[in-house]
Amino acid sequence: DAKTTQPPSMDCAEGRAANLPCNHSTISGNEYVYWYRQIHSQGPQYIIHGLKNNETNEMASLIITEDRKSSTLILPHATLRDTAVYYCIVRGIYQGAQKLVFGQGTRLTINP
């Protein structure tokens, strides 16, 4: 499984866009980029995923560089409830590579 590198912590002002970077320079062609978040002690929550095109859903946008070696999760209008640990995960498409392996993530703090 490709490894990911994320900054340990970030701060963002409420109402501003939060941009969370992730480096996955060893990603292979059959691996997707997934983002999850964990609010306090709850179970992780799926946010978004993508292969090579930019993706957007009701929660966030995912921007993947053309070489696929890095990506950015964008929360367009961060609220206090977005304070959480955000995990960037690379996940293979084959049966034997579907497990999710979590790194340390980025602790995002949204400030009023």
Added chain:
Amino acid sequence: DAEITQSPRHKITETGRQVTLACHQTWNHNNMFWYRQDLGHGLRLIHYSYGVQDTNKGEVSDGYSVSRSNTEDLPLTLESAASSQTSVYFCASSESPWNTEAFFGQGTRLTVV
């Protein structure tokens, strides 16, 4: 609505006892996973299963076992509980094929005294 449930939510047990944590999902997902999370750390994979009768070791499998006799359940057993196994345990499931999200339970907080 389909869901994934863990039980119990909290448990205290003594060192050396056998403990089983339950995980039940109603999505009919093939893939199920067990993670542990220690204070200040990310989630670490213990065991996982891609279907009935299939089990695989994760990165921290020592002292744990799982069995998959049906699609809905993946119980996690601590053969002889140790204080180092005090942790929060999360179960998750996902559907095959690959392009789907994983759903997590609310966690079981286990304390070994």
